[in-house]
């Protein structure tokens with residue numbers, strides 16, 4: 001009933017040539033994959049070139065961010081409309097690296113989510129706690145508060161979004177949440193969303209991210225509320241990325 005999704009967040013990695021080579025390999029190696037939706041999120045500079053390669057495939061094209069304003073004097077920003085215009089279908093919004101290094105507040109993230117949706121782009125909305133909150137036992141409440149922005153959406157908009165749970169302590173550290181920790185949080189996220197949106201929350205894909213690799217993906221994806229992964233480091237290697245997608 002829910003869609004299985006494996007999305008690759010390339011972060012600030014690869015040149016255009018390397019990105020085009022990587023997507024060509026991913027396309028080639030994913031030909032026999034049918035029950036999982038692949039999405040790639042290259043840096044802004046390669047979105048167009050990667051998108052050209054993706055034409056005629058089922059692989060989705062994502063950005064890693066979008067501006068919180070519609071247009072105008074915002075030097076260095078890229079709007080949701082510009083992204084939609086070059087074929088972007090998804091936007092990662094609220095990644096912990098954006099929240100932390102670029103001070104993106106819940107208020108700004110809600111503006112981004114709304115602009116993405118207004119331009120026909122599906123937000124992949126990220127939440128996740130720092131180690132401190134995990135160790136103090138407040139991780140569930142912390143992530144629940146991050147979902148307040150999503151709870152402001154209309155029912156129609158809510159139906160379109162994807163959620164990614166990425167515990168910050170597991171990102172790029174080699175330390176993965178256990179499958180039970182992931183399941184506990186994913187079920188909690190779904191319950192919080194169900195309080196607001198009722199059974200529509202049953203249809204929301206919730207992805208896990210944080211040191212996900214071929215060796216641990218199967219166990220994590222086997223959890224009932226884990227509907228796939230948002231992959232960082234392992235998404236930069238076509239074999240690893242496809243092996244993760246085959247873990248379903």
Ligand code: 13P
Nearest residue numbers: 009171172210211232233
């Ligand atoms: P890693 O898979 O490198 O831990 O990164 C996860 C992530 O941040 C994906 O958005």
